[in-house]
Amino acid sequence: MKLIFDIAELEPYVNWLYIFHAWGLDGKSAEVKASLKQEAEAVLHSWQGRYKAYAVFRLLSANSDGDDLVLDGVRVPMLRQQRPSPGKDYCLCLADFVRPLSSHIADRAGVFATSVDITAVKGHEDDAYAKMMAQVLADRLAEAAAERMHQLVRTTYWGYAPDEQLSMKDLLAERYQGIRPAVGYPSLPDTSVNFTLNELLDFKQIGVRLTESGMMVPHASVSGFLFSHPKSRYFDLGKIGEDQLRDYARRRGVPVEMIRRFIGASTLRR
Numbered sequence: 001m002k003l004i005f006d007i008a009e010l011e012p013y014v015n016w017l018y019i020f021h022a023w024g025l026d027g028k029s030a031e032v033k034a035s036l037k038q039e040a041e042a043v044l045h046s047w048q049g050r051y052k053a054y055a056v057f058r059l060l061s062a063n064s065d066g067d068d069l070v071l072d073g074v075r076v077p078m079l080r081q082q083r084p085s086p087g088k089d090y091c092l093c094l095a096d097f098v099r100p101l102s103s104h105i106a107d108r109a110g111v112f113a114t115s116v117d118i119t120a121v122k123g124h125e126d127d128a129y130a131k132m133m134a135q136v137l138a139d140r141l142a143e144a145a146a147e148r149m150h151q152l153v154r155t156t157y158w159g160y161a162p163d164e165q166l167s168m169k170d171l172l173a174e175r176y177q178g179i180r181p182a183v184g185y186p187s188l189p190d191t192s193v194n195f196t197l198n199e200l201l202d203f204k205q206i207g208v209r210l211t212e213s214g215m216m217v218p219h220a221s222v223s224g225f226l227f228s229h230p231k232s233r234y235f236d237l238g239k240i241g242e243d244q245l246r247d248y249a250r251r252r253g254v255p256v257e258m259i260r261r262f263i264g265a266s267t268l269r270r
Helices: 007-013 016-022 030-047 128-157 168-172 193-201 242-252 256-263
Strands: 002-006 052-065 068-071 074-077 107-116 221-226
Touching (some): 002 007, 002 128, 007 168, 016 030, 016 128, 030 128, 052 193, 074 193, 074 242, 107 193, 242 256
Antiparallel strands (some): 052 068, 068 074
16 A cells, blocks of 8 residues: 655654754754754744655454564564563563464565655755755654554554544653664664565665665664554664574574674674
């Protein structure tokens, strides 16, 4: 399913906290933040009717097999925390949020990607401020498209939460059932997962291509998974040990050194 969003539809879903952070305004006065927001809103309004944001998603039969997620027969190995989250006595893996194959009951999960017209961030070569503003806003619009898409999936397309009624504040605080872990984030650091998602979704239909490292182009793009389990939650893998790295490479069917490059040094225990 492909969705096309006008900028005006997504503007309420923009999380300004991340925009303020991108500009280094954490801890700054309300007046400084209000001034930046006013300028950013003017840019967003100028984009209305000129640019669009896009989302594509699929809902698939899903089960877990150990630490692997199996989606319509496509096996997607996942990583497990090396240490439990604070206050917990178990280590999480994203595959935990669907029924195991041994249950012989098919569960469901989703995959998604979002992006923004790349022309929105082109130009401004002689104006560093305008260039950064365009990129930051495009990045947040891609996230806003994911937020809006996820809301529609929960209430309509998947429909596991048809009666959901949340304020925008609660929505942006993720006070809803289910999660959408994104590639490159703490629970899913391996960018090569994007190659599998591309096979399932065909990124080019929303104008996205992948680099050799699995990074999405344009930068203002997001991809990941959708889980509906009531107890699903975000988590940080922490530092991955050599034992799990080798097991993960084996399950992925690629050399350890290749996986090491995709995951990045910040996720690996020294």
